[in-house]
Amino acid sequence: xxxxxxxxxxxxxxxxxxxxxxxxxxxxxxxxxxxxxxxxxxxxxxxxxxxxxxxxxxxxxxxxxxxxxxxxxxxxxxxxxxxxxxxxxxxxxxxxxxxxxxxxxxxxxxxxxxxxxxxxxxxxxxxxxxxxxxxxxxxxxxxxxxxxxxxxxxxxxxxxxxxxxxxxxxxxxxxxxxxxxxxxxxxxxxxxxxxxxxxxxxxxxxxxxxxxxxxxxxxxxxxxxxxxxxxxxxxxxxxxxxxxxxxxxxxxxxxxxxxxxxxxxxxxxxxxxxxxxxxxxxxxxxxxxxx
Amino acid sequence: xxxxxxxxxxxxxxxxxxxxxxxxxxxxxxxxxxxxxxxxxxxxxxxxxxxxxxxxxxxxxxxxxxxxxxxxxxxxxxxxxxxxxxxxxxxxxxxxxxxxxxxxxxxxxxxxxxxxxxxxxxxxxxxxxxxxxxxxxxxxxxxxxxxxxxxxxxxxxxxxxxxxxxxxxxxxxxxxxxxxxxxxxxxxxxxxxxxxxxxxxxxxxxxxxxxxxxxxxxxxxxxxxxxxxxxxxxxxxxxxxxxxxxxxxxxxxxxxxxxxxxxxxxxxxxxxxxxxxxxxxxxxxxxxxxxxxxxxxxxxxxxxx
Numbered sequence: 001x002x003x004x005x006x007x008x009x010x011x012x013x014x015x016x017x018x019x020x021x022x023x024x025x026x027x028x029x030x031x032x033x034x035x036x037x038x039x040x041x042x043x044x045x046x047x048x049x050x051x052x053x054x055x056x057x058x059x060x061x062x063x064x065x066x067x068x069x070x071x072x073x074x075x076x077x078x079x080x081x082x083x084x085x086x087x088x089x090x091x092x093x094x095x096x097x098x099x100x101x102x103x104x105x106x107x108x109x110x111x112x113x114x115x116x117x118x119x120x121x122x123x124x125x126x127x128x129x130x131x132x133x134x135x136x137x138x139x140x141x142x143x144x145x146x147x148x149x150x151x152x153x154x155x156x157x158x159x160x161x162x163x164x165x166x167x168x169x170x171x172x173x174x175x176x177x178x179x180x181x182x183x184x185x186x187x188x189x190x191x192x193x194x195x196x197x198x199x200x201x202x203x204x205x206x207x208x209x210x211x212x213x214x215x216x217x218x219x220x221x222x223x224x225x226x227x228x229x230x231x232x233x234x235x236x237x238x239x240x241x242x243x244x245x246x247x248x249x250x251x252x253x254x255x256x257x258x259x260x261x262x263x264x265x266x267x268x269x270x271x272x273x274x275x276x277x278x279x280x281x282x283x284x285x286x287x288x289x290x291x
Numbered sequence: 292x293x294x295x296x297x298x299x300x301x302x303x304x305x306x307x308x309x310x311x312x313x314x315x316x317x318x319x320x321x322x323x324x325x326x327x328x329x330x331x332x333x334x335x336x337x338x339x340x341x342x343x344x345x346x347x348x349x350x351x352x353x354x355x356x357x358x359x360x361x362x363x364x365x366x367x368x369x370x371x372x373x374x375x376x377x378x379x380x381x382x383x384x385x386x387x388x389x390x391x392x393x394x395x396x397x398x399x400x401x402x403x404x405x406x407x408x409x410x411x412x413x414x415x416x417x418x419x420x421x422x423x424x425x426x427x428x429x430x431x432x433x434x435x436x437x438x439x440x441x442x443x444x445x446x447x448x449x450x451x452x453x454x455x456x457x458x459x460x461x462x463x464x465x466x467x468x469x470x471x472x473x474x475x476x477x478x479x480x481x482x483x484x485x486x487x488x489x490x491x492x493x494x495x496x497x498x499x500x501x502x503x504x505x506x507x508x509x510x511x512x513x514x515x516x517x518x519x520x521x522x523x524x525x526x527x528x529x530x531x532x533x534x535x536x537x538x539x540x541x542x543x544x545x546x547x548x549x550x551x552x553x554x555x556x557x558x559x560x561x562x563x564x565x566x567x568x569x570x571x572x573x574x575x576x577x578x579x580x581x582x583x584x585x586x587x588x589x590x591x592x593x594x595x596x
Contacts, residue, residue: 026379031386032327039493082565087326087504091555094330094497098548101419101494105541206334206397210390217383254401260394267387277377 006127013146014199015237022216023233027168036093040071043100068193149198203256210260218270221277305430306528312437314524317503322455330496331385335366337396359484420491420544491544501551508562527551
């Protein structure tokens with residue numbers, strides 16, 4: 001495949017997996033948790049690197065899952081000790097992120113792992129870091145990892161679709177039916193961390209937040225059905241990834257920044273023009289009875 | 292402080308005042324339950340910083356701060372608009388504005404870096420903060436702006452308290468909650484944009500959140516919480532800046548945040564109100580008392596039988 005083709009494929013994979021996870025994030029009102037995890041994943045990656053001294057996919061994934069779980073456990077713990085939920089998210093992620101940055105600045109500081117790279121990603125290098133696989137031939141490592149993550153995400157969502165639905169919309173009912181709500185919460189947090197770290201290498205920490213939250217919020221304005229919302233959210237993710245890439249090439253600017261901006265445009269269009277909950281629709285037919 | 296150069300002493304003073312102002316505004320934000328709003332606003336300031344730079348063609352702090360304030364305020368308005376006129380919740384709205392504005396800022400940063408060549412040095416330092424890159428003029432401006440915030444918070448302290456804890460009563464007394472809200476938002480944005488150069492857009496929120504949360508562990512009174520939070524913020528600002536001067540090119544922001552986090556851990560453990568140690572001691576005393584009474588009761592029973 002061509003160079004641009006690999007980049008587009010990478011970006012689309014990011015858009016798809018983030019879109020699916022994001023839809024559940026929005027419904028569970030945990031958008032800012034995603035922001036927090038996308039920052040603390042940095043600490044996980046740095047610690048994994050300091051322990052193993054190599055930047056391989058598996059170690060980074062494990063480090064990221066650990067960091068993500070640590071974040072959600074700490075947030076939960078402080079919250080149970082009387083700190084507001086919002087404030088405890090703020091305390092945890094900024095502190096862990098600062099430790100990560102300081103470790104990079106003082107201990108690591110080399111070409112493989114620097115702060116700017118982790119914030120903005122380097123999608124332009126993706127097509128060159130290839131690995132050999134049986135049957136498939138040489139494909140970029142990031143594409144391989146992202147496909148794996150996408151398969152896991154889709155499998156977990158589909159396998160427990162009913163359970164996700166009920167724990168997202170009515171956790172109290174779910175608990176009374178005997179569904180392990182807490183366990184599902186931590187499984188979900190692990191999924192968020194895995195998706196974040198897989199997308200991290202390609203698009204950087206801030207872009208991950210954009211990809212997780214914005215397409216899903218846009219999809220939320222179009223439909224009331226979970227299945228449709230999941231599909232739309234993934235579609236919006238892919239569309240903004242591809243549009244962002246072409247805009248970046250056209251203007252010769254940062255690809256990840258431009259993709260984040262493209263998700264914003266998609267959201268703005270939905271916000272203004274969606275037939276159900278859009279601003280324009282509200283102006284055109286203000287007198288429609290709601291029931 | 293003695294071994295430091297003249298410039299470094301100025302920088303230290305500015306981060307001290309910045310931390311104090313941030314600690315006070317952080318308390319207001321904490322009780323308005325808007326801790327993460329400061330995070331969203333500080334990220335949203337990046338396009339303004341870069342835009343201000345692009346406008347002037349060189350690093351001119353007043354213009355960049357003005358740009359940052361404008362784009363942070365636009366972000367705040369958009370968050371408010373999205374939340375109030377669609378069914379997207381506030382946290383999602385903050386996440387959207389935060390990431391999209393930051394993405395835009397990065398796009399513009401790439402442009403400007405190419406356009407300006409060598410003279411752009413110092414623009415990257417707005418992401419993680421580089422207090423050492425400040426010159427005396429910048430420091431003076433920071434001090435003036437931060438003092439304005441201190442003044443605003445200090446003069447109307449009673450009104451702020453009312454505004455935070457009983458807005459309905461405040462309205463009944465004839466105070467305009469709308470104006471109070473606008474002034475609060477203005478002061479919050481001011482603290483954020485002033486702090487950006489020293490702490491950076493990504494971690495500025497920490498200086499607003501952590502001191503307030505730490506102070507909460509020591510007292511129930513709002514007044515003392517504000518005082519303590521100001522002290523913690525100022526202390527963290529100074530300590531962090533001092534440490535970051537020991538390494539060449541070390542970013543200031545993360546060190547300030549880690550200093551604040553250490554203060555938080557100390558408060559969490561030893562805080563007089565809900566600190567872990569205090570709680571453990573209380574629990575131990577309770578348990579002992581309980582055991583003694585049951586022992587007394589038991590022996591009384593045995594004697595009785």
